[in-house]
Amino acid sequence: MSMITLSQADKIIEAIIVRARELKCRPISVVVVEPGAIVKAFRKEDGSAMMRFEMAMGKAYAALALGRSSSLVRVRTEQRPLFMDFLFKASQDKIFAEGGGMLIRAADGELLGAVGVTGDTQEQDEALAAHGIRAAGLKTDEDCANLAHPVRLNN
Numbered sequence: 001m002s003m004i005t006l007s008q009a010d011k012i013i014e015a016i017i018v019r020a021r022e023l024k025c026r027p028i029s030v031v032v033v034e035p036g037a038i039v040k041a042f043r044k045e046d047g048s049a050m051m052r053f054e055m056a057m058g059k060a061y062a063a064l065a066l067g068r069s070s071s072l073v074r075v076r077t078e079q080r081p082l083f084m085d086f087l088f089k090a091s092q093d094k095i096f097a098e099g100g101g102m103l104i105r106a107a108d109g110e111l112l113g114a115v116g117v118t119g120d121t122q123e124q125d126e127a128l129a130a131h132g133i134r135a136a137g138l139k140t141d142e143d144c145a146n147l148a149h150p151v152r153l154n155n
Helices: 006-022 052-066 068-078 082-089 122-135
Strands: 027-032 038-044 100-104 109-117
Touching: 006 027, 006 038, 006 109, 006 122, 027 052, 038 052, 052 068, 052 100, 052 109, 068 082, 068 100, 068 122, 100 122, 109 122
Parallel strands: none
Antiparallel strands: 027 038, 027 109, 100 109
16 A cells, blocks of 8 residues: 655645635634544644644544545435434544545556644635645546546545
8 A cells, every 4th residue: 555755745735825815714623644544734824823743644534534525415414314413423523524535546546645734714625635636746536537547536
């Protein structure tokens, strides 16, 4: 199994922060994790609120735990509250079902890790996460859905 490198994680984080400044977003915090939710890198902009690490980590954890972006985890929470309540408890409340967490994939679709972004709206956090992944030359699940032989994404 491959995992994200420190160089790739740094590129993702740097691209996200640069883009957030261009868009004049509120202060951003970003975590990149390996499979298993092991922190590879984290940055918190000046002015970020106190619990931003926990929020970013919860979004990345949600993406890994359910094999989909955290915004889709949020949809699942609305559609199947009993199922998700079980998962929240089973994960000891590590899952944060709000947009901004995305899986990071290699060019061939192999899972490398996840990124969690927090600080602005969940839609903006999600867009920043995708931007950072692509800026590092890696793929999102959306990108992998377009492969000639797409990786089977968890449903």
